[in-house]
Amino acid sequence: MASLISCPHCGVRPKEEFTIRGDASLARPTGDADAGVWYDYVYLRDNPKGRHKEYWHHSSGCRRWLIVERDTVSHAVHTVSDAALAKLGGAA
Numbered sequence: 748m749a750s751l752i753s754c755p756h757c758g759v760r761p762k763e764e765f766t767i768r769g770d771a772s773l774a775r776p777t778g779d780a781d782a783g784v785w786y787d788y789v790y791l792r793d794n795p796k797g798r799h800k801e802y803w804h805h806s807s808g809c810r811r812w813l814i815v816e817r818d819t820v821s822h823a824v825h826t827v828s829d830a831a832l833a834k835l836g837g838a839a
């Protein structure tokens with residue numbers, strides 16, 4: 748696990764200030780989607796090896812949701828962006 752996360756709002760902070768919430772690449776199904784699609788979305792997760800994006804909540808800091816791109820093998824953190832700003836197409 749990464750030991751330091753560089754929050755775009757608070758600066759470099761220890762990982763203990765954050766709560767990880769999983770894969771940031773999942774797309775939420777529509778309300779009328781099949782139950783099987785919802786089951787997959789809620790319960791099934793990949794276990795990627797290498798670089799991927801995850802949601803992290805700065806729960807002991809600014810309380811913003813971040814997208815952290817990290818490597819699950821080396822634990823290196825590559826990028827950190829504000830999730831709300833990234834969703835709007837802006838940079839963090």
Ligand SMILES: [Zn+2]
Pocket residue numbers: 754755756757758805808809810811
């Ligand atoms: Zn923060």
